Amino acid sequence: MPLYDCMLLFKPVIRKEGLIDLVARIGKHVYSRNGVLTEVKSFGKVELGYGIKKLDGRHYQGQLMQITMMATPNMNKELHYLNKEDKLLRWLLVKHRDVKIGPSEMEDRQDEFNRVTSRSIYDESSTDDEDDILGLSR
Template sequence: MPLYDCMLLLKPAVKKESLIELVSRVGKHVYRRNGVITDLKSLGTVQLGYGIKKLDGRYYQGQLMQMTMMTPPSFNSELHYLNKEDRLLRWLLVKHRDIKFGGEFFNEDDGRSDLKMMRSSIYDVGSEEEDDDDDDDVEEYDAAFQQQNNDV
């Protein structure tokens, strides 16, 4: 089963009990489909870049929740009952890819070894070739200098 993030943007005036009830209803739906919720985060109140118009007004703020879950791929089509939920402004289901961004990339041992390999292959290999060329030039110069001294 793939890993998904379900982002829920709720109206700012929604009470905590109502928010927990909505999240638990989605969680029960996940468990009925033999899924697992791996993480639940409340990101608090966020300012929106544009107003979201609903029947009861336009909203410029919202409460953002993130649920990380492992569910079957058909789960996206089963979440469309959230469209009728009056407490929600928006919802989005995002599938996780095995892509590492920023600090997450550097925190793992694999990332460090890849960077060391890149650094060594870029700088060390090129500098070895240049060092070899420099040594040849110095030896040629020394030989020419000694020959001039012998001639004089």
């Protein structure tokens, strides 16, 4: 299953309970489709570059949240019910590209990290090829 980020921009007057309620409903929807929420972040109130006009007026601030999830590819179509949600100013679903998740990939990343950190940046035994790549030819 691909990894997605769902960005939610709430109206600034919405209480915390309302935010949690909508995020919980999205989580239940994803879970019912055999998906998983991996992370929920709140960025608090943010100033907007321009006002977003809704039926109750123009909003220059919003409460921004990010939900990271593993879900089915048709999740974008299934989340269109958020368009009718009056608590939201905007929402956006972004798919992560080339994300590999699994135990073997984690081991590969750890090996790569160990290889990079085992060398010192002040190590004089670097080859000329590495210097040429970095543009540090002597």
